[in-house]
Structure formats: C-alpha cells, structure tokens
Amino acid sequence: MTDAHLKATGIKVRFGDFTALNGVDLAVRRGELVTLLGPSGCGKTTLLRVIAGFQRQTEGRIEVGGRNLGDVPPEGRNFGMVFQSYAVFPHMSVADNVAYGLAARGVRGGDRAKRVQAALERVQLGALAGRFPDALSGGQKQRVGLARAMVIEPDLLLMDEPLSNLDALLRIEMRREIRLMQRELGITTLYVTHDQEEALAISDRIAVMRQGELLQIAPPEEVFEAPAHAFVADFIGGCNWFDATLAPGDAVTLAEGPSFVLPRREGRPSGPVRLALRNEDLRLCGAPGALPCLAGQVLMRAYMGHRTRLHLRLPSGATMDADVPSGTALPAEGATVHLEFHPDRARLFTCGAGPVDGWRIA
Amino acid sequence: MSALARLVRDPWPLVALLVVAIMLVFVAWPLAELARQSLIGQESGRFGVENYVAFFESRYFRRALTNSLTVAALGTAISLLLAVPLALAFARYDFRAKRWIEVAILMSMLSPPFVGAYAWILMFGRSGMVRQALASIGIDIPPIYGTFGIALATAFSHYPVMFLVVRSGLSRVNVGLEEAAASLGRGRLAVIGTVTLPLVLPALVTGILLVFLGILADFGTPSILGEGERFPVLATLAFSLYLSEIGAEPGMAATTAAILVLLAMTLVIFARWLAARRTVSNDTSGTRIATPLRGGRGALMSFGTATLVLLANMPLIVVVGSSFLEVRGVVFQPALTLANYTNAFAALGDALWNSLRYAAIALVMILVLGSLAGYLIARRSGLLSRLADLLIMVPYVVPGTVLGIGYASVFNQPPLMLTGTAGIIVVMYVIRRLPFVARASASIVYQIDRGLEEASQSLGVRPLGGFRRVMLPLMRPGLLAGAAIAWVEVFNELSASIVLYTGGTRTLPVAAYQQSLAGDVGMAAAYATMLIAITAGALALFILLRGRGDGDVGVL
Ligand SMILES: Nc1ncnc2c1ncn2[C@@H]1O[C@H](COP(=O)(O)OP(=O)(O)OP(=O)(O)O)[C@@H](O)[C@H]1O
Ligand SMILES: [Mg+2]
Numbered sequence: 001m002t003d004a005h006l007k008a009t010g011i012k013v014r015f016g017d018f019t020a021l022n023g024v025d026l027a028v029r030r031g032e033l034v035t036l037l038g039p040s041g042c043g044k045t046t047l048l049r050v051i052a053g054f055q056r057q058t059e060g061r062i063e064v065g066g067r068n069l070g071d072v073p074p075e076g077r078n079f080g081m082v083f084q085s086y087a088v089f090p091h092m093s094v095a096d097n098v099a100y101g102l103a104a105r106g107v108r109g110g111d112r113a114k115r116v117q118a119a120l121e122r123v124q125l126g127a128l129a130g131r132f133p134d135a136l137s138g139g140q141k142q143r144v145g146l147a148r149a150m151v152i153e154p155d156l157l158l159m160d161e162p163l164s165n166l167d168a169l170l171r172i173e174m175r176r177e178i179r180l181m182q183r184e185l186g187i188t189t190l191y192v193t194h195d196q197e198e199a200l201a202i203s204d205r206i207a208v209m210r211q212g213e214l215l216q217i218a219p220p221e222e223v224f225e226a227p228a229h230a231f232v233a234d235f236i237g238g239c240n241w242f243d244a245t246l247a248p249g250d251a252v253t254l255a256e257g258p259s260f261v262l263p264r265r266e267g268r269p270s271g272p273v274r275l276a277l278r279n280e281d282l283r284l285c286g287a288p289g290a291l292p293c294l295a296g297q298v299l300m301r302a303y304m305g306h307r308t309r310l311h312l313r314l315p316s317g318a319t320m321d322a323d324v325p326s327g328t329a330l331p332a333e334g335a336t337v338h339l340e341f342h343p344d345r346a347r348l349f350t351c352g353a354g355p356v357d358g359w360r361i362a
Numbered sequence: 363m364s365a366l367a368r369l370v371r372d373p374w375p376l377v378a379l380l381v382v383a384i385m386l387v388f389v390a391w392p393l394a395e396l397a398r399q400s401l402i403g404q405e406s407g408r409f410g411v412e413n414y415v416a417f418f419e420s421r422y423f424r425r426a427l428t429n430s431l432t433v434a435a436l437g438t439a440i441s442l443l444l445a446v447p448l449a450l451a452f453a454r455y456d457f458r459a460k461r462w463i464e465v466a467i468l469m470s471m472l473s474p475p476f477v478g479a480y481a482w483i484l485m486f487g488r489s490g491m492v493r494q495a496l497a498s499i500g501i502d503i504p505p506i507y508g509t510f511g512i513a514l515a516t517a518f519s520h521y522p523v524m525f526l527v528v529r530s531g532l533s534r535v536n537v538g539l540e541e542a543a544a545s546l547g548r549g550r551l552a553v554i555g556t557v558t559l560p561l562v563l564p565a566l567v568t569g570i571l572l573v574f575l576g577i578l579a580d581f582g583t584p585s586i587l588g589e590g591e592r593f594p595v596l597a598t599l600a601f602s603l604y605l606s607e608i609g610a611e612p613g614m615a616a617t618t619a620a621i622l623v624l625l626a627m628t629l630v631i632f633a634r635w636l637a638a639r640r641t642v643s644n645d646t647s648g649t650r651i652a653t654p655l656r657g658g659r660g661a662l663m664s665f666g667t668a669t670l671v672l673l674a675n676m677p678l679i680v681v682v683g684s685s686f687l688e689v690r691g692v693v694f695q696p697a698l699t700l701a702n703y704t705n706a707f708a709a710l711g712d713a714l715w716n717s718l719r720y721a722a723i724a725l726v727m728i729l730v731l732g733s734l735a736g737y738l739i740a741r742r743s744g745l746l747s748r749l750a751d752l753l754i755m756v757p758y759v760v761p762g763t764v765l766g767i768g769y770a771s772v773f774n775q776p777p778l779m780l781t782g783t784a785g786i787i788v789v790m791y792v793i794r795r796l797p798f799v800a801r802a803s804a805s806i807v808y809q810i811d812r813g814l815e816e817a818s819q820s821l822g823v824r825p826l827g828g829f830r831r832v833m834l835p836l837m838r839p840g841l842l843a844g845a846a847i848a849w850v851e852v853f854n855e856l857s858a859s860i861v862l863y864t865g866g867t868r869t870l871p872v873a874a875y876q877q878s879l880a881g882d883v884g885m886a887a888a889y890a891t892m893l894i895a896i897t898a899g900a901l902a903l904f905i906l907l908r909g910r911g912d913g914d915v916g917v918l
Binding site: 076 | 372814816818820821825827831835836
C-alpha cells in the first residue's frame with residue numbers, strides 16, 4: 001500500500017521462548033478504521049502496545065506519516081489511547097481528565113477550556129464536566145476516555161476492546177457513535193476487539209489474527225464472503241466442515257456423497273481438501289435435484305427469530321447446522337430431510353500438515 | 363536515543379540504583395561485617411566457626427536461645443488467644459461501640475513494648491501494687507519476672523498485629539463458600555473447621571510470623587522483665603556482649619546477632635513455604651458483610667470485647683495513672699501529684715527534642731524512599747528493581763539490636779564516620795521502617811490500573827510526570843496510613859537506639875527505658891506517658907489529615 005498512514009512491517013515480539021507476534025505486516029490508510037480481530041491470546045493487545053510504544057518489538061519497524069518511530073517514546077508519538085478499563089483518572093474531574101493531554105501540550109487558559117468543552121459535547125458529556133469519575137456510569141467513563149483521547153487531535157487512535165465492559169445494548173449504541181465520530185474527524189484508528197459482529201459493523205477493514213500471525217486483512221464483506229483461510233471462515237460467521245476430494249478436472253466429491261464440478265480454472269491443486277458451508281447457504285429441498293444435496297436427520301430445532309437452526313445428523317454420523325427461514329413448514333425433530341447448496345457457496349481450503357494448511361484454494 | 367537522554371526521559375533506573383546503593387551501604391555492609399566478625403575466632407583469631415562452637419558449648423548462651431524461643435512461642439500463643447476471638451467478633455458482627463473498641467485495641471501498639479513490661483512490674487513486680495495488695499490479704503503470688511512475664515507482656519503489646527491480620531483475612535472469606543458448606547448440611551463448627559480455617563490459614567500464618575518475629579526481636583521487654591543478665595534472650599545477650607566487647611576482640615556479639623538473624627530468616631522461609639504449599643485461591647467476590655447484633659446479644663458482645671480489650675490495655679492505664687501518683691522510695695502512694703513530670707522534664711535534656719526531630723526527618727525520608735521503592739517493586743521488572751526489592755526486605759528479618767551493633771561496628775571509622783551523630787540514628791530509623799512502607803506502597807500500586815499511567819503517557823506526559831500527577835495522588839491515602847504506623851514505630855524505637863545513642867543523641871524511648879530499668883519509678887512512668895501521649899497525638903493528626911476515610915490500617 002503506497003498511501004499508508006501507519007505502516008508496521010515485520011513486527012516480531014518474543015517473551016522468552018514464546019513468540020507473541022511472528023512477523024506481522026500491517027498498513028492503515030489515513031482516516032481508515034481497521035479492527036484487529038482474533039481469539040484471546042492471539043496478540044492483538046501486544047500489537048497495539050507495540051504501535052503505542054509500550055512494548056518494544058523484538059524485530060520490525062513502525063512508521064506513521066512517513067516518520068520512523070523506532071526510538072520515539074509513547075509520550076512523543078501523539079497517539080490517542082482508549083482502554084478497556086477506561087483508565088479515567090479517578091482523582092480528576094471529567095473536565096480535568098480531558099484537559100490533561102492539552103496541558104501537557106502547553107495549551108492554556110480559554111483556548112483549553114473551549115477545546116475541552118467542545119470535546120465533551122461531542123461525546124454528550126457537556127453537562128457533566130465538573131463530575132468526578134466515581135459518579136459516572138461505565139458508558140460515561142468510556143466517553144470521557146474517548147473525549148480525552150480525541151481532544152489532542154491524535155495522529156492515530158488506538159482502542160483496546162473499548163466496549164467489552166459495557167452491556168450489549170450500550171455496546172451497539174456506542175460503537176455507532178465511535179464510528180460516526182471517527183469518520184467525521186477523519187481519525188486513523190486501530191481498534192481491537194474479539195467480537196466479530198462489532199468488527200463487521202464498525203470497520204473499513206478487518207485484520208484477522210491467529211497465534212501471532214495476521215491471516216487476512218480486508219473489508220468486512222470480503223472477510224466474510226471470501227475468507228482467505230479456514231480459520232477466518234470458521235471464526236467469522238461459523239461454518240460446517242466437510243472432508244472432500246478435488247479431482248483433476250475440478251470435480252469435488254464430498255466424503256458424505258454429493259459431488260459437483262467447479263468452474264474451470266488453471267492451476268488448482270488436486271487431492272484432499274476441506275469444504276466449508278455456512279449454515280444459511282443450505283436450503284431445504286423436497287428431493288435431490290440438480291444441485292448437490294445432503295440428507296440428514298433433524299436432531300433438534302432451535303427457533304432464532306427470522307430463522308430456525310436445524311441441528312442434523314448426517315449418515316456418516318457427523319453433525320451439522322442449517323439455518324432455514326422460520327415460518328415455512330419446518331420438518332419435525334426426528335424427520336429426515338434433504339438440504340441442497342449452490343456450488344458457488346462452497347469454499348475450499350487446503351488440508352494437510354504444512355504451513356499452507358487451511359489456506360483457500362484459489 | 364542516547365543512554366543519557368533515555369535517563370532524562372525516564373529516571374526510574376536511577377531511582378532503583380539509588381535504592382540499591384542505600385541498601386547495600388546501610389544494610390548489606392553492616393550485616394556482612396557482623397558475619398565476618400562472627401567467623402573470626404575470638405580466641406584464636408582464625409577464620410572458621412569457632413565462635414559458633416563456643417556459643418553452643420556455653421550453657422548460658424544456649425539458655426538465651428531456648429529462652430528466646432520459649433518466650434516467642436508462648437507470647438505468640440497468648441496473642442492468638444487474645445486476638446482470634448476479637449478478630450472473629452469484629453469480622454462477623456456489628457455491635458455497639460465497635461469503632462471505639464477497635465481504637466482501644468490499636469492503642470496497645472502506640473507505645474514501645476517495654477512500657478507495657480514496666481507496667482507489669484508496677485503491678486506484679488517485687489514491690490508491685492497488685493502483688494502487695496494481694497499479699498496483704500494473704501495471697502502470695504510470685505513476682506512476674508522471667509519466661510511467663512515476658513511472654514505475657516510481649517503478647518499484650520503484639521496482639522493488635524495479629525488481630526489486624528486475622529480480621530482482614532476473615533473478612534475476605536467468601537460468604538458463599540460458608541453458606542454452601544452449611545447448605546450441604548455441615549454444622550457450624552464443621553463449617554469453621556473445613557471451610558473457614560483453611561481459607562484464613564494464610565492470614566493466620568502471617569500473623570503468627572509477624573508476632574513471633576516481633577517478640578524474638580524485642581529488646582526492651584526481656585531486658586526489663588528479665589532483670590538484665592538473669593534471664594537472657596538472644597537480643598539482650600547480643601547487647602550485653604556488645605557492651606563487654608567494646609575495646610576488646612569482637613566476635614561473640616556478632617555471632618549471637620548472626621544466630622538471631624538466621625533464626626528469623628529460617629522462620630520467614632518456613633512460613634513462605636507453608637503459605638505456598640497451602641495456598642488456596644479464595645474467590646473474594648462475595649465479601650462478608652458483618653451481621654448487626656442488637657439487643658441483649660449485641661450488648662453482651664460489646665461488653666465481652668470491651669472487657670477483653672480493657673484488660674489488654676491495663677498496662678498502659680496503669681502506667682499513665684501512676685505517672686500522676688506520688689512516689690516514696692520505690693512505692694507509689696495514693697496521692698496525686700505532678701512532681702514526676704517536673705522531675706522528668708528537669709532530667710529530660712534533649713531527649714524529647716531529639717526524638718521529635720529524628721523521627722520527623724526519618725519519616726519524610728521513609729515516605730519519599732518508600733513510595734519510590736514501592737512503585738519500583740510493583741511496576742518495574744528490570745534487574746535493578748528486582749535487586750532493590752530483594753534488598754529492601756532484608757531489614758525485615760534483622761532485629762534492631764543486630765542492626766545497631768552492625769552500624770556501631772562499620773560506621774565508627776572512615777570512610778563513613780557516623781557513630782555518635784544524629785545521622786546514624788536517622789538512617790537507622792529509615793532503614794528499619796523502609797521495608798514496611800515500601801511493601802505498603804507496592805501493594806497500593808498493584809491495585810492501581812496500569813492503564814492510568816499508560817493513558818498519561820499516551821497523552822504526552824513523561825513517566826516521572828505521570829508518577830507525580832497520577833500515581834502519587836492515588837497513593838496518598840495509603841501512604842499516609844503507612845506513615846502513621848511508621849511514625850509510631852520510629853518514635854518509639856529502642857532496640858537499635860540503645861546501641862547507637864550517645865549523650866547528645868539520647869532519645870525519649872532511651873530515657874524512658876533507662877528510668878524503667880534502674881531509675882525513679884515515678885519519672886519512668888512520666889516518660890512512658892509522654893511517649894504514649896505524643897504517639898497518640900501524632901496519630902490523631904494523621905487521621906485528621908487523611909480525612910474521613912475508612913479505617914483500613916491494613917498496611918503492616
Ligand atoms: N509481558 C508478557 N510476558 C509474557 N507473555 C506475554 C506478555 N504479554 C502478553 N503475553 C502473551 O502473549 C500472548 C498474546 O497476548 P495479548 O495480550 O496480545 O493477547 P490478546 O490477543 O490481546 O488477547 P485478549 O483477547 O485475551 O486480550 C498471550 O499468550 C500472552 O500470554
Ligand atoms: Mg487483549
């Protein structure tokens with residue numbers, strides 16, 4: 001990426017024998033919001049702290065706006081940070097919290113007061129400037145954290161799971177506010193979360209991590225529709241997995257029986273593969289037709305509103321889930337049903353033991 | 363960035379270096395010197411364990427060792443008997459006058475232990491008031507000197523520590539666990555035995571360790587109630603050996619001191635091992651709320667605890683009361699007078715002024731060093747701060763007498779010629795209290811979200827600026843509590859001062875001790891009362907300074 005604002009290259013972090021980050025490359029454009037998404041312990045916080053300057057990388061280089069940050073301490077980077085624990089100074093009023101960074105920059109008097117007030121209004125805390133943090137709710141505290149980080153006009157905004165201590169409804173409301181504010185002010189933002197729904201909703205692009213590696217960085221639609229790696233497919237949205245064989249001539253045969261032919265493409269490897277189907281890509285059909293079709297016995301039905309999840313057992317004994325529209329005549333528990341899928345919806349991944357294991361077959 | 367620029371930005375490594383240097387000079391060096399002296403044979407002058415062999419071959423020295431252990435064990439046991447019921451009552455129930463009774467418990471900590479010892483002599487000594495009164499109605503009890511007396515006196519002055527530790531342990535036991543056990547059909551006693559006890563065991567072990575070490579290190583009490591050489595313990599033995607070796611070959615004093623330190627270290631290590639082996643993680647989420655007791659049961663609880671505490675405070679009451687009584691010979695008369703105070707002030711010299719000055723200077727230094735060191739221990743993981751952490755805990759196992767003897771033997775010549783100066787007393791005060799304040803401040807820092815400092819830094823403030831503007835204000839209440847306790851301990855310090863003082867640097871506890879040991883009984887009572895009054899006054903001042911916070915003194 002040539003127009004990158006933040007550019008991290010080859011970031012490695014080792015804690016003793018343990019490799020927390022294993023050569024991560026990440027580029028974020030000016031004004032973009034990128035989320036780091038991955039399971040617990042994959043290194044999201046570590047990467048964020050390396051960028052913030054709180055954790056020294058073992059190897060690698062970080063640039064922001066073309067400036068190499070190698071020796072720049074955190075207080076010299078001009079990054080805003082928002083913390084999961086809010087980290088609001090408990091002994092200072094809301095206004096003093098927000099003024100803290102401005103004071104350090106020598107902004108004084110009326111100018112400072114004006115900027116503090118403006119920042120507080122933006123997060124809807126204008127009326128609470130004189131309150132102390134122990135008289136604020138969690139959501140209000142995090143708003144103070146946001147205002148405090150934004151008011152210094154940071155070159156980069158870093159947020160580590162800022163919403164995970166809030167309840168579900170507030171989380172949704174606040175992520176919308178964060179997104180609107182971030183767009184309006186055009187602040188380049190790196191946002192850590194382990195909540196895939198939050199990542200899908202808020203991001204320009206999502207960087208999916210696993211065990212210290214970055215597997216894919218792409219817009220939400222692409223990460224969801226065209227996962228580059230089996231782990232990405234499974235982590236975002238969830239999938240049913242089938243063993244299959246890819247024969248020369250692009251014919252795919254599932255161990256469960258059905259087979260179909262992929263559109264012709266040069267250079268596809270042949271051999272055993274793993275095939276992923278999302279729950280909602282399976283459709284109930286009366287009898288096997290032109291499309292590949294699986295038969296299964298309904299073990300359980302779970303009503304989820306617009307859709308109903310069928311938990312099925314396949315002839316091989318394996319189980320899978322299918323989400324079908326509610327309202328239509330649904331099979332009873334115990335009934336055997338047929339489910340078809342469109343070959344386009346099937347995603348194939350390599351299967352083996354090497355480092356390329358799990359990558360999408362082009 | 364150059365190394366220098368890095369230090370200007372973040373001077374914590376320098377602070378660590380300073381702490382390490384201080385501890386090396388004022389702890390490691392004197393102790394190393396004592397160790398060296400103990401390994402040079404007093405008779406032969408050869409390097410080896412000759413002195414240790416001599417120590418264990420001497421009946422008298424062996425007796426000091428067994429006396430020390432017996433007194434400490436017995437004293438700890440009595441403290442447990444006093445403190446555990448009180449701790450249970452305080453952790454589990456609310457009753458009338460609870461706060462006042464608590465203040466009364468803490469009062470016992472406000473005076474040096476030897477004051478309590480002196481009070482016991484006033485009551486049950488050879489010409490003790492109670493003993494005489496009993497004798498006049500035909501009941502003869504032996505005077506209190508010796509093992510039992512020392513154990514009793516030390517127990518009465520050390521039990522508040524046990525009380526605080528055990529109570530905080532008890533109030534952290536998750537109610538849910540006890541309720542679960544009770545709902546599984548366990549009886550009340552069975553619940554205490556199978557659930558409560560294992561969970562408070564760590565606190566109990568800590569309390570026992572603190573009290574045992576405290577008694578082991580106590581110099582004043584055994585010296586007064588042991589009648590000098592007649593009932594030696596290690597601390598008094600080391601002191602009298604030190605006095606007798608002045609100008610002669612050193613060796614046995616150092617050996618006794620070394621044995622005392624080794625004993626304390628062994629105990630600490632054993633307690634650590636015990637705690638590590640028995641540690642159960644206690645989910646403290648359901649912290650207990652004390653049950654209010656009303657009506658008859660409440661009154662009974664108030665009465666019972668108050669009586670117990672009154673009994674425990676008897677020695678102090680006796681001392682203060684008798685300081686206003688007329689004295690004829692060595693016997694108090696039932697007539698009020700201020701003569702004891704007039705005499706005391708006349709003989710006081712600089713003692714009071716010295717004590718106030720030294721303690722105040724030391725307190726400031728303790729607070730500065732302690733807060734810095736505590737922060738280092740909690741937040742920095744570098745080699746230097748780990749070394750500082752290790753070194754700072756050493757004085758914890760070094761009895762005052764030992765430290766005093768160590769100082770007297772290294773700082774009596776260049777390059778650091780300090781003996782006889784006020785400086786050596788101040789330094790000794792600082793070193794003796796630093797571990798406690800550093801630990802307390804570390805535990806406060808551990809409780810403060812690391813994110814606060816990172817937030818400060820990300821907002822453009824350097825680490826030291828963040829420490830000043832974010833950490834210090836948040837540490838202040840805890841530091842003040844630590845300071846209050848440090849003040850009590852420093853102002854009342856005797857066991858090292860008695861080694862280090864000279865005519866011009868005599869302190870109030872030294873004066874009080876000397877009068878109690880062999881002086882005027884009335885003046886001794888007056889000095890002791892002054893100690894108690896000033897300590898209590900200072901403590902009240904701290905509490906006012908701190909504002910209306912919760913009475914959490916858990917920073918021992
Ligand atoms: N200071 C440290 N020393 C040793 N290991 C560490 C240290 N900090 C992090 N780790 C390890 O590095 C790995 C990545 O940690 P990190 O905090 O970056 O995970 P994360 O993706 O943020 O997880 P979570 O979603 O739980 O916050 C973890 O296995 C963690 O145990
Ligand atoms: Mg994390």
